[in-house]
Amino acid sequence: MSAPTAAAHSRALAPYEDAPDPGPLLALNFGFARARVLGTALELGVFTGLARGPRGTRGLAAELGCDTASLRALLAALEELGLVAGGAEESWTLTDASRAHLVEGGRGYLGDHFADVLAEWDQWSGLTELVRGGGHGGGELGAPENRGLYPGMFAGIFPVGVRTAFRVVRELSLPEAGRVLDLASGAGEWGIALAAADPRARVVAHDFPELLTAARERAAEFGVAERFRFVPADFTRDYAGDFPKAPFPGGCFDTVVLAHLSRFAGPDATERLVQECARLLRPGGTLLIVDVMRQEPGRPALHRPMIALSLLVNTEAGGVQEESAYRAVMEKYGVTAKESVTPGLITVLTGERR
């Protein structure tokens, strides 16, 4: 029998060579490793260490209590991800992005947020079963009925949220904010943006005490803290069986903000939340609903379908609802839906209390 010819080899190879490039699939398959590399670097304090000045691997390893060779491997991966530089000279430095967002104590620090997201790891492992069998993973993420205390996750995203809040408040034709309730305020970016736009505005920030500590610091950072009141809440305990009933008389606010709570709580709780917001607003007052509602233009890194899956695995009842659903609920409880803008992942919908 004669040996296969070069032509036969080429014929055998052709289906492999002609197939679409599997590169993007391989990158996707390995996506979890990127998140783990970032999480490990944050846990070890790599970025905070390098913020003190350029370092060789050996020096940094001694400082952080790491094995030199393993740390070198981690740093090489971080360099590939654009999070450190200087590997060729073995003199590691931060990049602009890591200096801005990954150094502990910095204003733009996102590490606490990333750590809480990474802690969802096990919940996400259940996705296959959830897709097969339906239902929700039932994590505790943010659902008010479900002890959603995650200061890292919710206050830690302030550096991202505050940019959007200021931009949207500038863009929307809102009346003067006046007496504002920021319900489930987190670190308070919406109340802060409204207070900055209206020098006479007074804001009540309402959230877990742990979150209000962050809101207090951020309000001070923007010079509006003296116009803030911080009212602690534990929706689960305080409003048990009757969530949400905020401890304020009806009609006592000119503006109520409901930002990034509904999608965690789900459609039924959203209905009760909107009803409560309507109760708290004076006639003519403004309701601002901020949430992930529709396909965002430009598809930033975290896009709507991923958020929807995250709510499936991490909450009891959460989900992404269409803007039309929010408009319908507003209408039902005496709020006329008005303007909406979608500056990225989120939509901001305004309404006027009738």
Ligand SMILES: C[S@@+](CC[C@H](N)C(=O)[O-])C[C@H]1O[C@@H](n2cnc3c(N)ncnc32)[C@H](O)[C@@H]1O
């Ligand atoms: C996704 S964050 C939104 C924060 C803020 N409104 C924003 O736009 O960034 C949801 C907020 O609801 C608060 N929250 C959830 N469950 C709560 C509960 N049981 N009692 C008080 N606050 C709660 C969380 O602490 C968190 O700050």
